[in-house]
Amino acid sequence: MHHQLLTAAVLSTLALPALGADTSLHCGKLFDSRSGKVLGPHTVIVRDGKVADVLSGRVEPVGDVTSIDLSSRTCMAGWTDLHVHLGSQSSPQSYSEGFRLDDVDYAFRSVGFAEKTLMAGFTSVRDLGGEVTPHLRNAINQGLVKGPRIWAAGKSIATTGGHADPTNGMNSVLQHLIGPPGPTEGVINSIDDARQAVRQRYKEGSDVIKITATGGVLSYAKSGDAPQFTVDEVKAIVDTAKDYGYRVAAHAHGEEGMYRAVAGGVNTIEHGTYMSERVMSLMKQKGAWYVPTIYAGRFVAEKAKIDGYFPEVVRPKAARIGSLIQDTAAKAYKGGVKIAFGTDMGVGPHGDNAREFIYMVEAGIPATVALQSATIVAAEVLGVDDQGVVEAGKRADIIAMPGDPVADIHHVLKVDFVMKDGVVYREPIR
Known part of the structure; x- marks a missing residue:
C-alpha cells in the first residue's frame, strides 16, 4: 500500500x-x-x-x-539525439568508478542526466550502450521519471578485447576469477556467437543493436581504429537483428572496420573518423547514415591536454582521433553521405547536446540540414513516422x-x- x-x-x-x-x-x-x-x-x-x-x-x-x-x-x-549514454558521464574518476560503483549507482545518476537532456529540447534519444538504460526507459514510460523517449541498445556487442569488452583494463587475476565474457555479456567470436548475442539483447528488452566495429577512444586498450569483426560476423548480427525488427548501429573509427560494417548491412556508422572515399561510396550504395558525434571528438581532444584526465593508454587516442571528426563530417556532407544527428553525450556533459548543431554548421553543414538531421531524418533512422x-x-x-x-x-x-x-x-x- x-x-x-x-x-x-x-x-x-x-x-x-x-x-x-x-x-x-x-x-x-x-x-x-x-x-x-x-x-x-x-x-x-x-x-x-x-x-x-x-x-x-x-x-x-x-x-x-x-x-x-x-x-x-x-x-x-x-529533437532526437541518436547517440547518447544516459547511464554515465565522463570524468577523471570514470575508470576507477567502474570497480567501485554498481548498476544502482549508475541508475540514480541516469535520472538527472535524462531530465537535463529533455529540458535541453531532446524529446527522444537512442542510447547506444548501457545496461541501466532499458530500465530508465521503462521508468520514463511509466511516468516515474522525467526524460526523453528512449530507444535503448542495452549492452553493446564487441569481440574479445574490443571496444565494448567489459573486462578490458582488468588485471589477470580479476579476469581469471570472472572468466572470459561471451555472448551473454555481449562478446562474440563467431557467427553463432553473433546470433546468440543479438537474441540475448532481445531477451533483455533492447530496442536497437549496437556493435563496436573498430577499437575506440575511451576503452582501456591500445588501438582506437583496428577492425574487430569479420564481414560474416557483422552480417550474422544484422540478419538476426532483422528477425526482431531491430536496426543496427556501428561504432567505427578505422577505415577497414567501417567498410566491413557497412558491407555487412549496418544502418548507421557512428563517429566515422577515418572514413574514406571507398567507405562513403559504399554507404551511399547501401543507404547507410552517418552520425558524426563531433561534440565527443572535440571534447576528448580537449581533455587529452589535461594531465590525469584519461589513463595514459587512452590519452594519445583521444588527442589523435578526437580532433579529426569535425573534418570528417565536413567531407562526408560534401560527398553526399546522409547525415543524422548524434553527440555521444555521456562523453561530454548531458544537457549540452545542442552544441552539436553549432559544430555541424562550423563544418559547413547548413543550419536547415542540421536541424532536419535531429528531427525528420532522425525519425527515419529510428524507423518511425509519428514524430x-x-x-x-x-x-x-x-x-x-x-x-x-x-x-x-x-x-x-x-x-x-x-x-x-x-x-x-x-x-x-x-
Whole structure:
C-alpha cells in the first residue's frame, strides 16, 4: 500500500496538463522540418498527446483551452539525439568508478542526466550502450521519471578485447576469477556467437543493436581504429537483428572496420573518423547514415591536454582521433553521405547536446540540414513516422526558443519551452 501511494504521489507531481484537455500554442515562427523552411506565425492545437491541427496565423481557440504564448519564439519538432549514454558521464574518476560503483549507482545518476537532456529540447534519444538504460526507459514510460523517449541498445556487442569488452583494463587475476565474457555479456567470436548475442539483447528488452566495429577512444586498450569483426560476423548480427525488427548501429573509427560494417548491412556508422572515399561510396550504395558525434571528438581532444584526465593508454587516442571528426563530417556532407544527428553525450556533459548543431554548421553543414538531421531524418533512422514534424496526427513533441536558429544557429542553446507527448515540461518564465 505504501508503495502504491508513493507511486501515485510521484505521478501526480510529474503530470502537468491532463491528457484530453486541448492546448493551443501560439508560435511566432515555425520551423517546418519536412521542407526545411522557417514559416511565419502559426497556432498549434494539441489534444490527447498529439498534434490535432496546425493553423496559419494566430488563431484564438474557443472553449476550455489552455493557451501558451510563444509569439516571440520559434517552434519546431522536438529533437532526437541518436547517440547518447544516459547511464554515465565522463570524468577523471570514470575508470576507477567502474570497480567501485554498481548498476544502482549508475541508475540514480541516469535520472538527472535524462531530465537535463529533455529540458535541453531532446524529446527522444537512442542510447547506444548501457545496461541501466532499458530500465530508465521503462521508468520514463511509466511516468516515474522525467526524460526523453528512449530507444535503448542495452549492452553493446564487441569481440574479445574490443571496444565494448567489459573486462578490458582488468588485471589477470580479476579476469581469471570472472572468466572470459561471451555472448551473454555481449562478446562474440563467431557467427553463432553473433546470433546468440543479438537474441540475448532481445531477451533483455533492447530496442536497437549496437556493435563496436573498430577499437575506440575511451576503452582501456591500445588501438582506437583496428577492425574487430569479420564481414560474416557483422552480417550474422544484422540478419538476426532483422528477425526482431531491430536496426543496427556501428561504432567505427578505422577505415577497414567501417567498410566491413557497412558491407555487412549496418544502418548507421557512428563517429566515422577515418572514413574514406571507398567507405562513403559504399554507404551511399547501401543507404547507410552517418552520425558524426563531433561534440565527443572535440571534447576528448580537449581533455587529452589535461594531465590525469584519461589513463595514459587512452590519452594519445583521444588527442589523435578526437580532433579529426569535425573534418570528417565536413567531407562526408560534401560527398553526399546522409547525415543524422548524434553527440555521444555521456562523453561530454548531458544537457549540452545542442552544441552539436553549432559544430555541424562550423563544418559547413547548413543550419536547415542540421536541424532536419535531429528531427525528420532522425525519425527515419529510428524507423518511425509519428514524430520529427509538427503536423496533425503526429506526436506533440514541440520545443521553442527565442530567435531563429536558421538565421543564427546559436539560438539552439536557448530552448525554454519543451513539450513531449502533449505534456509541458518547460515553459518560459514570464
